[in-house]
Amino acid sequence: MPRISLTSHAQQLLKARLTAGDIAIDATVGNGHDTAFLLSQVQATGQVYGFDIQAAAITAVQAKLGAPPNLHLIAANHADIASFIPAAQHGNIRACMFNLGYLPGGDKTVITQTPSTLTALTAASQLLAIRGLLSIIVYPGHPGGDEEAHAVQAWAEQLPREQFTLSQITSQTASASAPRLLMIEKIAG
Numbered sequence: 001m002p003r004i005s006l007t008s009h010a011q012q013l014l015k016a017r018l019t020a021g022d023i024a025i026d027a028t029v030g031n032g033h034d035t036a037f038l039l040s041q042v043q044a045t046g047q048v049y050g051f052d053i054q055a056a057a058i059t060a061v062q063a064k065l066g067a068p069p070n071l072h073l074i075a076a077n078h079a080d081i082a083s084f085i086p087a088a089q090h091g092n093i094r095a096c097m098f099n100l101g102y103l104p105g106g107d108k109t110v111i112t113q114t115p116s117t118l119t120a121l122t123a124a125s126q127l128l129a130i131r132g133l134l135s136i137i138v139y140p141g142h143p144g145g146d147e148e149a150h151a152v153q154a155w156a157e158q159l160p161r162e163q164f165t166l167s168q169i170t171s172q173t174a175s176a177s178a179p180r181l182l183m184i185e186k187i188a189g
């Protein structure tokens with residue numbers, strides 16, 4: 001089997017589920033790779049909401065993607081995600097992506113923080129549609145990342161099994177400090 005990155009793996013799993021007209025969220029826009037992917041899947045009839053705490057990342061991605069009308073880029077903490085999504089779309093989100101840690105090539109001191117990550121994940125799980133997917137890539141190998149990865153794992157494992165399924169994909173090296181992809185599907189409301 002060819003080796004693929006966890007980010008590509010997450011995108012492949014979401015691709016099988018997303019169709020034109022869907023609504024999706026990128027909770028950690030960064031350089032905009034996942035945002036661009038989500039836009040390509042939901043197409044012009046869908047909507048993508050993208051969040052990053054760094055305004056400079058949002059501005060750069062806005063310039064890169066040309067600000068189509070169905071892309072809503074928001075410079076805000078993803079802990080507040082629900083307040084930016086119209087109430088009519090709550091429960092209708094088909095996919096939500098989190099790629100935790102710091103912005104590659106950017107300011108490495110701005111990293112996702114466990115308390116706001118957990119708040120955002122809880123909000124995202126509530127915003128999901130039935131059959132909606134939540135992808136989370138965690139990085140236990142960097143300072144703060146280990147604690148966050150453990151907390152995210154514990155959060156995912158305490159989700160009610162009658163409402164959510166959980167699967168995990170580890171990276172090729174499979175050591176305790178290797179990045180991991182958690183994939184959560186909402187199966188009931």
Ligand SMILES: C[S@@+](CC[C@H](N)C(=O)[O-])C[C@H]1O[C@@H](n2cnc3c(N)ncnc32)[C@H](O)[C@@H]1O
Binds near residue numbers: 030033053116
């Ligand atoms: C690993 S990068 C994301 C990479 C991105 N998915 C891409 O395709 O390039 C993590 C991003 O999360 C952002 N971030 C950190 N804390 C955040 C928070 N509380 N709310 C929203 N974004 C946050 C960082 O600014 C950084 O850009």
